[in-house]
Amino acid sequence: MDTAPYLSRIADRQPGANPLMDFLQIEPVKMGPQEVQFCLRSSGDLAQGAGLVGGGILATLADEAMAHLCLFHLGDGKATVTVELTMRYLKPAMPGDTLIGRAFPVKMGRTIMHVEAEVLRERDNECLARSQAVFMAVGK
Template identity: 35%
Template structure:
């Protein structure tokens, strides 16, 4: 495991400012999948009181990137396409977990899938993304 991955799984990590700012912890990280979790606070919600769609997309994107890093090691990647489908609202006080796994790995492009669960029981969103080795 790379130095970055060893550091990002620590409860008080300082290597990923986005995850730290959102209060996200990496609860699982191995060759099979990555799981990122957080408690939804009022500061993450939009005007209607639900978790902002952009925050959901960010959680899914970060989970997918970490699934790639855990599987492939020290590789530099960039998201080139991200599609998110939203199914259920997430509110302040809910707990969410973004689980991601590598679906297909090509020479240059990597396809990854992810899902966001609300309170461990309700599917809130699903995503598929294509990453490129850079």
């Protein structure tokens, strides 16, 4: 992966750069080596049977923010894979909520990276979930 051009395409919101982000309509808010923020405007299409936004959607938002943060710490030719991810759900997200996934570095090695994230409801900055993850660099 050519990391810098890829991150530029994400920052510029170019369709096709990340099909998963396109599908969920996740948009960048802030991108850098110390913090990544992605936004997801939830809809009824993301609700589970009880009418709440599915927990996997929040986990995906956190995972994408953390993975992209890791890319700022890698050289070209490398990508990341999630080795382990934990989520703590604190409050429910409702369809119609705008969600912000914020990722921060904890310990960034050359191969293994420890990252944390939180998922916030934009309108009141309420923390809905927290995540910790370990990523591994793969590639050349």
